[in-house]
Amino acid sequence: MAWKTVCQTSDIKNDIPKYKKIDGVELAIYTVDGEYYALEDVCPHGRAYLHEGIVDGDTVECPMHDALFNITTGEWLDGPGCRNFISYPV
Numbered sequence: 001m002a003w004k005t006v007c008q009t010s011d012i013k014n015d016i017p018k019y020k021k022i023d024g025v026e027l028a029i030y031t032v033d034g035e036y037y038a039l040e041d042v043c044p045h046g047r048a049y050l051h052e053g054i055v056d057g058d059t060v061e062c063p064m065h066d067a068l069f070n071i072t073t074g075e076w077l078d079g080p081g082c083r084n085f086i087s088y089p090v
């Protein structure tokens with residue numbers, strides 16, 4: 001797999017993830033404590049976009065039904081998310 005440039009680090013703010021669609025995959029790129037993370041962006045429970053959710057530290061809450069995910073691992077923590085997020089190397 002080849003690396004792809006999706007944005008500049010200056011495009012990503014602490015509480016505002018960057019949305020990008022790369023090769024048909026919708027991603028949200030986050031920064032937490034100076035590290036960068038790329039997760040799939042569509043909630044596994046529905047068609048909500050997590051880049052429109054609420055970021056609080058290392059978690060993001062789905063804007064539709066409040067499922068909670070860990071940004072650094074993609075782990076589903078609470079709510080009706082149904083599964084972990086796919087996480088991509090950055």
Ligand code: FES
Pocket residue numbers: 043044045046047048062063064065066067079080081
């Ligand atoms: S669409 Fe995300 S929790 Fe329902």
